[in-house]
Structure formats: C-alpha cells, structure tokens
Amino acid sequence: MKKNLTIIALxxxxxxxxQAQGLVVFSSSTQxxxxxxxxxxxxxxxxxxxxxxxxxxxxxxxSVAATTVNGSATASSGLAGNYVWTxxxxxxxxxxxxxxxxxxxxxxxxxxxxxxxxxxGLGAGAGAQFVVVGWNSALGSTISAxxxxxxxxxxxxxxxxxxxxxxxxxxxxxxxxxxxxxxxxAPQLQAFQLGSFLVAPTPEPGTMALAALGGASLLLFxxxxx
Amino acid sequence: MKLKTSLIAAATLAVGxxxxxxxxxxxxxxxxxxxxxxxxxxxxxxPLDAVDPTTGLVNNSITNVIxxxxxxxxxxxxxxxxxxxxAQYTIDSGQSTGVGNAADSAAVTPPNIAPGTAIFIDxxxxxxxxxxxxxxxxxxxxxxxxxxxxTTNALPLGFSFIASKLPVAGGISSVLGLPADGSLDGxxxxxxxxxxxxxxxxxxxxxxxxxxxxxxGNAADSAEVAEPVIPxxxxxxxxxxxxxxxxxxxx
Numbered sequence: 001m002k003k004n005l006t007i008i009a010l011x012x013x014x015x016x017x018x019q020a021q022g023l024v025v026f027s028s029s030t031q032x033x034x035x036x037x038x039x040x041x042x043x044x045x046x047x048x049x050x051x052x053x054x055x056x057x058x059x060x061x062x063s064v065a066a067t068t069v070n071g072s073a074t075a076s077s078g079l080a081g082n083y084v085w086t087x088x089x090x091x092x093x094x095x096x097x098x099x100x101x102x103x104x105x106x107x108x109x110x111x112x113x114x115x116x117x118x119x120x121g122l123g124a125g126a127g128a129q130f131v132v133v134g135w136n137s138a139l140g141s142t143i144s145a146x147x148x149x150x151x152x153x154x155x156x157x158x159x160x161x162x163x164x165x166x167x168x169x170x171x172x173x174x175x176x177x178x179x180x181x182x183x184x185x186a187p188q189l190q191a192f193q194l195g196s197f198l199v200a201p202t203p204e205p206g207t208m209a210l211a212a213l214g215g216a217s218l219l220l221f222x223x224x225x226x
Numbered sequence: 227m228k229l230k231t232s233l234i235a236a237a238t239l240a241v242g243x244x245x246x247x248x249x250x251x252x253x254x255x256x257x258x259x260x261x262x263x264x265x266x267x268x269x270x271x272x273p274l275d276a277v278d279p280t281t282g283l284v285n286n287s288i289t290n291v292i293x294x295x296x297x298x299x300x301x302x303x304x305x306x307x308x309x310x311x312x313a314q315y316t317i318d319s320g321q322s323t324g325v326g327n328a329a330d331s332a333a334v335t336p337p338n339i340a341p342g343t344a345i346f347i348d349x350x351x352x353x354x355x356x357x358x359x360x361x362x363x364x365x366x367x368x369x370x371x372x373x374x375x376x377t378t379n380a381l382p383l384g385f386s387f388i389a390s391k392l393p394v395a396g397g398i399s400s401v402l403g404l405p406a407d408g409s410l411d412g413x414x415x416x417x418x419x420x421x422x423x424x425x426x427x428x429x430x431x432x433x434x435x436x437x438x439x440x441x442x443g444n445a446a447d448s449a450e451v452a453e454p455v456i457p458x459x460x461x462x463x464x465x466x467x468x469x470x471x472x473x474x475x476x477x
Contacts, residue, residue, distance in 0.1 A: 025303070025314065025328050025329060026329075027328075027329035027330060027331065029301050029316050029318070029326075029329070029330040030300045030301040030316075030318055030320070030330065031301070100331055102331070105330070105331070107329040107331045108329065111328075111329065114311060114312070114313070114314060114328065115314055115327055115328025115329050116314075116328065125427065127424070167422075167424065168424065169424040169425055169426065173311050174310065174311060175385070175416065175428065175463060176425055176427070177267065177305045177312050177314070177346050177348070177425060178312070178314065178328075179267075179303075179348060179424070180301075180303050180316070180348060180350075182301075183301050183302075183303075183348070183350030184300075184301045184350035184351055185265055185350050185351070185352060187266070187422075187423065187424070188350060
C-alpha cells in the first residue's frame, strides 16, 4: 500500500514537472538598466539609470536551442540594434515588465503569487537562453507597438536589448526552484543599456514631385525674365 | 558539488555549565564552518546556531547566518522550502532589512535558517566563501555524561528540505542517524543534481529497510543502492510517506 502511494505521488510529481509551464523570476533585481541619450528631441531626458515607475517597458524572449541572436550574443541598442524578433529561433515568453520606482530596476507586470513569471511554451525543468528587450513606454506597451514605432518616421525614444543569457533551468513551482533571469554573472542576464534613436523622416514621393515641379517652375521663370 | 568544508578540529568547549540539581550537562560547543559557494545554485544548510551580535542570543535570521549587509552577496537569491514550493528572497544590502522579495521590489522580513533546514542559494558572485559561526545546536540535554545533547528534526508527512542539525558529514543513516528502522520505509530521498550551477533534477532513493545492507533502494525500489552521503552544510529533500517521525541525533 505504501509503495503504491509512493508510486502515485512520484507519478504526480513527474507528470507535474513534464506538463507544467516553466517559471522564472523576471525582474532586474540589483542589475541596473540605463539609458544613453544623444538626441536633442529627447530633451533633458536622464542619462544613466532609468527613472520613474512605468516609464520603461520590458519583454522577455527565450530560445531552447539558440545561443545567439542572428549570430551575436552581445547586447545592442538604438535603431540599428540586432533585435530578437528578427531571429525565428526566439519566442516571446508572454511576459512584460515595467520600470519600478527604484532607479534602474524593473519588475514583472503579471507575476505569480510567488514572484515568478510563467514562460509560455517552455516546460518546467527545461533549459533555455533568455533575452530582454526594453524601451521607453511612450513607444507603446507591447512588442508589436514597439515594432510599429520603430518603423514610423519621426519616432524617437529609447530601445535596447540585453546580451543572451546562458542556460537557465525553468522552475516548476515545486522542487525545481525558479531562477532569476538577472544576476551578477553568467548564466544570468546582466545590466544593459537602452540607446536613443530617431527614425529620420524621408520625403514621400508626392512631396518629391512637388519639389521638382517647384524647381522647374523657378527655372522657367528665370529664363522668361532674361 | 564543490563544497569545501572545514569544521574546526577542536571545537572549543566554551561554556560548561553543570546544573547541580538536574545533574545534566549543558555545554555550548562553539565553532565555525567554511563553505565555498560556487556560482549558481548551491544546496546550503546552516550547520550552527548563529548568535545575534547585539543580544548575544541565538538568532538564526539569515542576516546573522550570512553577512547580507556587506554587499558581497547582493543579487543572490535565497529559496526556502515552504512544504510545497519555495519562498524566494533576494539578498540586497540596499533594502532596509538586507533582504528583498523575489523581484527585489520591496524589503521583507529576513527568513530564519535554523540548523536542520536546507535552502538553495543562487549565487551570482564569484569567489564567495561563507563562514558559519556559532554554537552546535541542541534540542535536549544528553542522557548520560558521554552524550552532550540531542537534536530532534521533525519529519512531517510530505516533502521537507532538511539537513543534519549537527555539523557532521557522512552516510545519511549510518552517520547522520536518519531512522533506518523501517519507520520511514517507502519514503523518498531526493539529492539535488547541480550541474554548472543549475538544478538538473534530483537523484532519488527509496528508504526501505528491506534493502540490505544499505537500507536504501533506487527510485523504483527495484534494487539496493548505497546510502546517500551528505556533506556538512548540505541538505536533501525527503518525501515522507510513512508517517510523522522524529529524526534524533546525539552528540
């Protein structure tokens, strides 16, 4: 009888481990996120640690196999950044975070009661690499809004991506502990920077045609005057 | 696990108080244990009763077990088993209590890590060695002059993350004294498999007094295996399916 109970308990434990979604703690903890403002359009926006609760948003991505984003494992920022959504090996974990009142830090927007965040599509006990993308909240609250903003002329703000983490084993809310995504050393993610950017306005074809027409009119006007 | 432990060889019998009425020895054995903390997850058990530097009394708050306000441990995560999951904390000398919640977004009351309790530390700082200092824990006086005292670790039904209350290493039953008389038969022991700083599952044993000579079977209890060996400052999970039991150790 005791053995049967043990087997049932173990089966439940193993089943829970296999079927449960993986859990991580999605916060920057003691690692500070900073900004690098080189744009007049951003005015006196602080350079250094991010400031203000809710002023910056963050999204968590993971990959079971990839250890780079398009061949690079280093952090990037600004308009020319090497962003994770351009590499099909990476998956959005379904988790967003926002800057907290403590300078440089962020916390998950929808954490579980134990402080963990569920990594959508990653099994508990499975290993994966993680990448975090951050941006100022004026650009939108979702990754798709950020992508739209980055493709819209005249948009300016901050955006950046962390380096690729080492492998973290997702917790299961039971025996396997939920790892912090950020920490002082690998395999965890470390502090990274959001770089300022401006999507330069390029004249539309209609505007170009009008300008050409105006130029031609001026030339004609000069000839007639001569 | 890279666990270097040095227990002071000649523990000082600092205080020897003999009660003339009860004729019972009450001796506090003072010592220290050094434990290196490799990067990543480490299975840690406080091997000594810590002393509050202000009051001089036993106080096993993690702030007395680990120097959290030194800043050297900032960012490390602490996982304390609650019976079905972990309560997670972050060591952060910038928090008023020295300890933040899992997200480190607010200060929380530091957890108590008494001897006999195992925890995980996710260490993010290279080259750390923690020195546990204090007295050897006792729950009761010795029954005779050659037994200084006893310790008792309660083993309730279900999962517990526990450790020896005494700073000794060795076979889980033959040296540490986990009951091997059949009272825990059918229960499972889980030893964390920590590889490159990550918890890659557990090695599982079954307590079975019928498996001779060790008293332990493999996960399926289909074959006898050597008993697990636990280092000083290390812990293990037990899933007690047999019934509430006490793990008594003598020193």
